[in-house]
Amino acid sequence: MLCSGQAGGPVVTAPVGLSFWGGVDPLNGIVLDRHHPLAGECLTGKVLAVPGGRGSCTGSCVMLELILNGVAPAAIIVCEHEEIYTLGALIAQVFFDRTMPVLQISREAFVLLGQYRFARIEGQTLILSDEPTTAMPAPSAPIAQEPGGHDIALAPIDRALLAGEHGKAAQVAMRLVLKMAELQGATRFMDVTQAHIDGCIYIGPASLRFAQMLRDLGAKVRVPTTLNAISVDRRRWRELGVDATLGEPASALADTYTDMGARPTFTCAPYLLDSAPAFGAQIGWAESNAVVYANSVLGARTMKYPDFMDICIAITGRAPYAGCHRDEGRRATCAIDVQMPEGADDSFWPLVGYCCGAIARHEIPLVRGLENTCPTLDDLKAFGAAFATSAGAPMFHIAGVTPEADRQPDLPRTILSVADLLEGWKELNTGDAGCIGLVSLGNPHFSASEMHRLADLLEGRMCSEQVKIVVTCGRAVFEQATQAGDIARLDAFGVQVIQDTCWCMLGEPIVPPDTHTIMTNSGKYAHYAPGLVGCRVRFGSLADCVEAARTGAVSDNPPAWLQPATTLHPNALPA
Numbered sequence: 001m002l003c004s005g006q007a008g009g010p011v012v013t014a015p016v017g018l019s020f021w022g023g024v025d026p027l028n029g030i031v032l033d034r035h036h037p038l039a040g041e042c043l044t045g046k047v048l049a050v051p052g053g054r055g056s057c058t059g060s061c062v063m064l065e066l067i068l069n070g071v072a073p074a075a076i077i078v079c080e081h082e083e084i085y086t087l088g089a090l091i092a093q094v095f096f097d098r099t100m101p102v103l104q105i106s107r108e109a110f111v112l113l114g115q116y117r118f119a120r121i122e123g124q125t126l127i128l129s130d131e132p133t134t135a136m137p138a139p140s141a142p143i144a145q146e147p148g149g150h151d152i153a154l155a156p157i158d159r160a161l162l163a164g165e166h167g168k169a170a171q172v173a174m175r176l177v178l179k180m181a182e183l184q185g186a187t188r189f190m191d192v193t194q195a196h197i198d199g200c201i202y203i204g205p206a207s208l209r210f211a212q213m214l215r216d217l218g219a220k221v222r223v224p225t226t227l228n229a230i231s232v233d234r235r236r237w238r239e240l241g242v243d244a245t246l247g248e249p250a251s252a253l254a255d256t257y258t259d260m261g262a263r264p265t266f267t268c269a270p271y272l273l274d275s276a277p278a279f280g281a282q283i284g285w286a287e288s289n290a291v292v293y294a295n296s297v298l299g300a301r302t303m304k305y306p307d308f309m310d311i312c313i314a315i316t317g318r319a320p321y322a323g324c325h326r327d328e329g330r331r332a333t334c335a336i337d338v339q340m341p342e343g344a345d346d347s348f349w350p351l352v353g354y355c356c357g358a359i360a361r362h363e364i365p366l367v368r369g370l371e372n373t374c375p376t377l378d379d380l381k382a383f384g385a386a387f388a389t390s391a392g393a394p395m396f397h398i399a400g401v402t403p404e405a406d407r408q409p410d411l412p413r414t415i416l417s418v419a420d421l422l423e424g425w426k427e428l429n430t431g432d433a434g435c436i437g438l439v440s441l442g443n444p445h446f447s448a449s450e451m452h453r454l455a456d457l458l459e460g461r462m463c464s465e466q467v468k469i470v471v472t473c474g475r476a477v478f479e480q481a482t483q484a485g486d487i488a489r490l491d492a493f494g495v496q497v498i499q500d501t502c503w504c505m506l507g508e509p510i511v512p513p514d515t516h517t518i519m520t521n522s523g524k525y526a527h528y529a530p531g532l533v534g535c536r537v538r539f540g541s542l543a544d545c546v547e548a549a550r551t552g553a554v555s556d557n558p559p560a561w562l563q564p565a566t567t568l569h570p571n572a573l574p575a
Contacts, residue, residue, distance in 0.1 A: 001124060002082065002183060003089040005101035008120030008127070009074040012046045013113050014038050017361065017392050019055025020085070022504060022528040026065035026204055029072065032531030035427060039531075047119040048073040049110065052080030052362060054392040056504075057198045057286040060306035063088025065204040067098050075101045075121050079110035080362050080392070083183060087306040090179060091210065152181055153188045161316055169219035173312035177319065180309055186320035190282055195225045195314035196270045198286035199307035200257045201505060202231040202250035210308065211256040214315070221261040222317035224275060228287050229268040229445065229474070229502035230254045240498070241509040262314070266500040267474025269381065269445040271298060274476075279403060282325055284313035288388035289381075289444045289524065295395035297380050299403040301325045304394040324394050330404060332366035332397050334359075335411040339369045341418050343561040346382070347541040349375060350523030352416070353383035355424040357391030359414050364393050366408060371400030378450055385444050386523030422562045428526040431536030433556035435466065437515035439549045440529070441542070442472035443503040443522040450542075451481040455489040457546045463494045464552030469545075470496045470510060472503060504528055511535065519548040 014037045018024070023033035029044035053059055063085055066072035076085050085102055092098040101121045109126075113119065116128040160166060161174035181189065199207060231250035232242050258264050265273060270285070271293050277283050277300035285291050285302040286309070294300040303323045305313065313319050323329040336356050340348055356365055375383070380401070387396055397405035441454065451473070463469060471490070473481070478499050481487045487497060498510065503525045511518070511533050519538045520526055526539040538554045548554050557563070 001101070002086040002104050003093060003100065003102040005075070005093070005099040006122050007047070007074040007099075007101050008118065008132070009046045011049060011113055011116055011119045012038065012041060012043060013049040015051065017052045017054035017080075018050050019053060020059035020062040020066075021056035022532055023055065024062060024066065026062050027069060027071070029066060034430065034530040035527060043073045044071045045074050047075045047077060049077040049113045049119075051110070052078045052082045052392055053084045054361070055389050056288050057084060057291070057304060057310075058201055058203065058307050059084040060088035060091070060308055061199060061201065061203040061207045064091050064206045064210070067092040067100050068096060068206045069204070072100050075103065075119075077103050077105060077110070077113065077119070077126070079105055079107045083180065084306040086183065087180070087308055090176070091308050095210065095213070096206070152178070152186060155189065158189050158318060161318070167218045169214050169217035170315050172214070172217065173219070173315040174318065176309065176312045177316055181320035181322065184320050184322040186322040188321050189318045190321045190325065191317055192223055192284040192313060192319050193281050194223050194275065194277060194283050195221065195310060196228065196283070196285040196287060196290055197225060197257055197262055197310045197314060198228045199310055200227050200230050200254055201307070202246070202253045205249070208249055208253045208256070211253055211311070214311065215256050215259050219260045219315050221314040223314060225262040225314040226265040226267075226270045226273065226275065227254065227257055227262050228266070228290075229472070229505065230266055230500055231505040232501050233498050234264070234266060234500045257311070260311070260315070265474060265476065267445050267476070268502050269447070269474060272445070272447055272474065272477060282319070284310060284319045286310035289385035291394055292384040292388040292396065293381060295324055295330070296384060296397065296402050297377070301330070302394070330364070330395065332364050332408055332411060334363040335366045335368055335408070335413045336360070336416050337368050337413060338416040340373050341561040345541040345543065345559065345561070346379060347521060347539065347544070347559065348561075349379040350382040350386040350521070351421055351424055351428070353386035354390050354428065354523040354527070355416055355421060356396065357387040357389060357393070358424075359416065360391050360393050360396070362392045365396050366405060366411060367396060367398045370398055375401060376449075378447055381444060381447070382521075382523065389524045389527050418562065422558060425539070425558055425562055428523060428539040429537065429556070430530050431517040431538045431554075433554060434517070435553055436517045436519045436538065436548055437467065437512055438518045439467060439469040439545050440503055440518050440520040440522065440525055441470070441545060443520070443525040445502060446471050446473040446477060448477050448480040448484065451477065451486045451490070452484060454495070454542065454546070455486040457543060458490065458493040458495070461493065461546070461550050463549050466552045467549050468496065468512060469494065469549045470498060472498050472501060472506075475499050504532060507533055517554075519545050519554060521545050
C-alpha cells in the first residue's frame with residue numbers, strides 16, 4: 001500500500017502512464033493529455049488504473065489540488081514503482097486530512113483489472129466486481145505489494161532532525177523524507193550538495209498553503225538551492241497583461257521559497273547556471289527535464305523527486321540512498337538501436353528523445369547507433385526534455401556520447417526505425433498546414449548559444465505581422481545574451497523574450513486567444529500544448545520556426561530526411 005485508505009468506484013484503465021501535470025485539469029479532473037488513451041475522460045470518483053506515472057514531477061502538486069478540490073480519482077492502482085502520485089496523496093492525508101488510497105499490485109494482477117467494471121480498496125485487499133460492491137473480495141482479487149520493508153539506519157543528524165532539534169519545519173520535512181525512503185526501500189540516508197525546487201510552480205492554493213506552512217514553521221534550506229521556472233515573469237507580469245488572480249499568488253509562492261533561502265534563479269534549466277553540479281555529485285533535484293539532464297549528461301546523481309519532496313530535501317540536506325544515487329540504479333536496463341537519417345536537422349534530437357521515452361517507459365535505455373553524430377549540449381537538452389515527457393525513467397545513456405554509457409551487449413533490444421520516427425513526428429504534429437499565430441521557443445529554457453543562433457537565423461529577415469514569436473529563458477541566460485548583443489538583435493526582429501516562467505505555465509495573453517496553431521521546436525511543448533492551451537501544434541527545427549515566423553504559414557509535409565521512411569519496413573534501420 002503506497003498510501004492507505006478505503007475507496008471504490010468504476011474502474012478506468014489504460015496501458016500507458018499518465019502525467020498529472022499537463023495531463024489532468026486540477027479544477028475538474030478531466031484528462032487533458034490529447035496523446036493519452038484516456039483523453040477527455042473525467043477521473044473524479046473513479047478508480048484509475050495505469051502502470052505508473054510519466055512526465056512532470058509537478059504531478060504531485062496537481063494531485064494535491066485535485067484531492068482538495070474534491071475532483072480527484074477515488075483511488076489509484078499502479079503496477080510500477082510510483083512516487084509522484086503517492087506523495088501528492090500523502091501530503092493531502094498528513095497535512096489536510098484528506099484521503100485517496102494509492103495501491104501497487106503485481107503486473108500479473110494488473111492485467112485482470114480490465115475484466116471488471118468496479119473496484120474497491122479495503123486495507124491490503126482489492127475487491128473487483130461487475131457491480132458496485134462492498135462485499136467480500138472476488139477469489140481472484142490481487143493483493144497489494146508492500147514497498148520497502150527494509151530497516152533504515154539513521155545517522156545522528158537524521159535522529160536530530162526527526163527529534164525536532166533543528167526546528168519544527170526540519171522535523172516535518174525529515175518525516176516526509178523518511179516516508180519516501182521507506183517507499184524506495186532505502187537502507188540509509190546521505191547528504192546532498194544542492195537542491196532544485198520544482199514546487200514553486202503555482203498550480204492552486206494548496207501548493208501555496210504547503211509552502212507557507214513550512215516557512216511559517218521557520219524552514220530554511222540547509223544546502224544551496226535553486227528555483228525552477230515559476231508561473232509568471234516575476235518582475236513584469238502586470239506589464240505583460242497577466243491577470244492578478246494568477247500573478248499575485250504565483251508571486252507569493254515564489255517569494256515564500258526565497259524566504260526559505262532559495263536563490264531566485266527561476267529557470268527549468270538549472271544545468272545552465274554556474275552552480276551546475278559536477279560529475280558524481282549527489283544532489284536533490286526535481287523537474288523532469290532537469291533531472292534527466294543532470295543524471296545523463298552531467299553525470300550528477302539524483303532521483304526524479306516529486307514536487308514537495310524537493311523542498312524537504314533542501315531543508316534537511318538529506319536524501320534516501322536509493323535509485324540513481326547508487327551505481328546499481330544507474331545501469332541501462334534496455335537497449336534502443338537507432339540511426340540518424342542522412343540530412344537530419346536539429347529537430348531529430350527532440351523527436352528521437354520523445355520516441356525513446358515512449359519505448360523505455362520506466363526502464364533506463366542505452367541508445368545505440370548515434371556514436372558519431374556529435375550532438376551539442378543544446379541537442380542533448382532537447383533530447384532529454386522530450387524523453388522525460390514520454391518516459392517515467394530518471395535518465396538515459398547514449399553510447400559514445402553520455403559519460404556513463406557502458407556497452408552492455410545482453411540488454412533487451414528494440415529497433416527504432418525511420419518509419420517509427422515518422423510516426424512520432426505525426427503524433428507531435430497535430431496542426432494542419434496553413435496559418436500559424438505563434439512561434440513558441442524555449443521549453444526548456446533557451447541557452448545563450450540558442451539565443452545567438454536564433455539571432456543569426458533572423459538576421460536580415462522580417463517577421464509576418466500575423467505571427468507572434470516568443471522565447472522563454474532564465475535570468476542568467478538573459479543577462480548573458482544581453483551582454484552578447486543578442487537580445488538587441490532579437491528585439492529588432494520583434495521577438496518577445498520572457499524570463500522566469502516557461503511555456504508549460506503560459507496561457508493568455510502570451511498565447512493570443514485567437515491562436516489556433518502554434519509552431520515550436522520543442523518536443524516537450526508539442527506534446528503538452530494541445531491539452532494546456534487548446535491549440536494545435538506544428539513541430540520542426542529552429543530554422544523551420546524562423547521560416548514560419550517569416551511567412552506566417554507552415555506545410556504539413558514531414559521534413560525531407562523523414563520522407564523516405566514511408567517506403568521502409570517498420571523494423572528496418574536506414575542504410
